[in-house]
Amino acid sequence: xxxxxxxxxxxxxxxxxxxxxxxxxxxxxxxxxxxxxxxxxxxxxxxxxxxxxxxxxxxxxxxxxxxxxxxxxxxxxxxxxxxxxxxxxxxxxxxxxxxxxxxxxxxxxxxxxxxxxxxxxxxxxxxxxxxxxxxxxxxxxxxxxxxxxxxxxxxxxxxxxxxxxxxxxxxxxxxxxxxxxxxxxxxxxxxxxxxxxxxxxxxxxxxxxxxxxxxxxxxxxxxxxxxxxxxxxxxxxxxxxxxxxxxxxxxxxxxxxxxxxxxxxxxxxxxxxxxxxxxxxxxxxxxxxxxxxxxxxxxxxxxxxxxxxxxxxxxxxxxxxxxxxxxxxxxxxxxxxxxxxxxxxxxxxxxxxxxxxxxxxxxxxxxxxxxxxxxxxxxxxxxxxxxx
Numbered sequence: 506x507x508x509x510x511x512x513x514x515x516x517x518x519x520x521x522x523x524x525x526x527x528x529x530x531x532x533x534x535x536x537x538x539x540x541x542x543x544x545x546x547x548x549x550x551x552x553x554x555x556x557x558x559x560x561x562x563x564x565x566x567x568x569x570x571x572x573x574x575x576x577x578x579x580x581x582x583x584x585x586x587x588x589x590x591x592x593x594x595x596x597x598x599x600x601x602x603x604x605x606x607x608x609x610x611x612x613x614x615x616x617x618x619x620x621x622x623x624x625x626x627x628x629x630x631x632x633x634x635x636x637x638x639x640x641x642x643x644x645x646x647x648x649x650x651x652x653x654x655x656x657x658x659x660x661x662x663x664x665x666x667x668x669x670x671x672x673x674x675x676x677x678x679x680x681x682x683x684x685x686x687x688x689x690x691x692x693x694x695x696x697x698x699x700x701x702x703x704x705x706x707x708x709x710x711x712x713x714x715x716x717x718x719x720x721x722x723x724x725x726x727x728x729x730x731x732x733x734x735x736x737x738x739x740x741x742x743x744x745x746x747x748x749x750x751x752x753x754x755x756x757x758x759x760x761x762x763x764x765x766x767x768x769x770x771x772x773x774x775x776x777x778x779x780x781x782x783x784x785x786x787x788x789x790x791x792x793x794x795x796x797x798x799x800x801x802x803x804x805x806x807x808x809x810x811x812x813x814x815x816x817x818x819x820x821x822x823x824x825x826x827x828x829x830x831x832x833x834x835x836x837x838x839x840x841x842x843x844x845x846x847x848x849x850x851x852x853x854x855x856x857x858x859x860x861x862x863x864x865x866x867x868x869x870x871x872x873x874x875x876x877x878x879x880x881x882x883x884x885x886x887x888x889x890x891x892x893x
Contacts, residue, residue, distance in 0.1 A: 595762040611755040613687075614696045617676055621683045621703035626725040628718035631816065635719060635865060637872075642726070645701070646715075647770030648760060649708050649723055649777060650753075651685060651731035652743045652791040660691060660746065668692070675733060682706065685729040687756060693748025695756050705729045710788060711777040712819075714812035715769050721873045723777055727770070728760060742795030754801045768803050775828070776806070776836075779813050781870060784863055786813050787825035794830050810840035815847075818862030 598606045605613045624643050629635040655675050658667040672690045679685060680698045685707045688696045699705040707729030713720050720726040732753065734743040745753075760766060773792035780788040787793070798805045813819040814837065821837070848858030 590765075590767050592762045592765060593758050595759045607755075607759050609755045609758055611752075611759050612695065613756075614694060617680050618697040618700055619680055619683065620700050621705060624702055624704050624725050626720070628720055628726070629714075629869070631714060631717060631719050635816070635869065638718070643702070645726065645728045645760075645764050645766065646718070646720060647713060647723070647727040647766055647772065648757065649711070649727045649729050649772060649774055650792055650796060651707060651729060651774045652734040652736065653679070653688070653731050654735050654791060655733065657691075657733075657735050672733065679731070685731040687728070687730045688733065689730065689749050689752045689756070690733045691746065691749065693746070693752040695752050699729075701728065707731070708774065708777060710779050710781055711774075712779055712813040712817060713770065713772060713777045714816060715767060719812055719816055721869060727777075730756065736791070743792065745797075750797055750800045753797075757801050757803070769806065769809055771801075771803050772806050772809070776809075776811065776834075777813075779819055781866070784819050784866075785825065786811065786819045786821050787828060790825070790828040793825075793828040794832075806836075808835040808839070810836050810843055812840070814840035815843040816862065817866040818844075818859040819866075820859075 593609065595611075596608050598608055600606070603614065603616055605611075605615060607613075624645070625641050627637045627641055628646070629637055653675060656671060658664045658671055660668065668691060672692070672694075675690075676688060676696055676698070679688060683699050683703075683706050686697065686699045686701060686705050688698055690696065704725040705728075706724055708723035708727060711721070711723045713723060713727070730753065732743070732745050732749055734745050734749075736743045757771065761768070761771070773796050775787060775790045775793035778789040779786050794807075796807075798807075811819075811834075814821075826833070844858060844862070845855055848855050851858070851861075853861065
């Protein structure tokens with residue numbers, strides 16, 4: 506009894522273990538262990554308020570340790586990828602000798618359409634040192650918007666006869682010079698002047714680029730659309746009416762649908778025009794400001810970086826600044842920032858980077874000149890900024 510009393514004074518777990526070792530039958534041993542340990546070690550549960558407090562503490566601790574969210578953009582604005590392109594489903598409804606009718610209501614008068622040299626061009630690979638693409642392309646890559654800068658009569662009912670005569674004279678002149686692919690007159694009528702499979706002499710010395718490709722001298726690579734309009738002295742923005750805006754919108758919509766033209770490649774003549782003789786942008790300044798991008802279903806492309814500055818080292822002068830007005834295009838400082846970043850990555854000064862880019866352009870220019878791409882309907886020898 507004395508021994509039994511001492512054993513019972515052991516810790517419960519040690520006593521149960523001692524007794525279990527003396528049971529030979531495994532089933533009896535298991536049953537004994539279950540009985541012996543029952544309620545010996547009930548699970549310890551913390552009060553609810555303590556468990557909640559611990560969870561709250563963990564959440565707060567993690568939030569403190571994590572870095573605070575940054576309000577800065579992860580990538581520079583100029584390098585963000587554009588949103589995925591969407592295109593309308595526009596189709597040709599019917600066609601006659603006189604006109605084409607499309608599903609979005611567009612009517613194109615084709616009576617004055619003439620051929621020109623076939624559309625054929627090379628693009629430059631921006632990601633591989635501006636090497637020319639091995640293939641020659643025949644599909645337009647973009648659209649350049651122009652103004653005719655021609656004589657205008659007051660847009661009034663009493664002047665209807667004069668308005669029609671001026672339009673007819675303008676159509677004949679532009680057709681003979683193969684100036685544009687399309688003209689939108691003041692009544693909102695759309696005329697095809699040069700066949701879409703041909704180049705037109707609308708852009709001359711010019712530069713543009715999208716995310717992957719750069720284009721020199723856009724007569725062949727881009728379609729030309731001109732509005733019958735004029736920039737009057739003292740009026741910074743050309744005046745076009747609601748009929749012209751509507752026609753421009755549905756024409757742009759059809760062409761983008763037909764050729765899958767990205768919105769970033771729908772730009773104005775002022776944005777693409779350059780003067781190689783003095784390495785200045787803005788040789789032509791039609792639509793230097795005030796182009797109705799939104800009304801035509803496009804983003805404000807004045808904010809896109811100018812590849813003439815960022816990729817080829819062109820500059821601009823006070824004459825160009827006057828043409829675009831006090832509000833500098835956002836695309837100009839963005840292009841200059843890109844050029845500075847590129848200079849730093851190659852350990853060049855900004856001036857050295859500009860000289861490098863200009864030399865690259867001068868090496869490429871003769872090859873593109875031989876293709877006839879720089880033909881234009883205006884005198885390309887002038888070295889100052891002019892309106893078309």
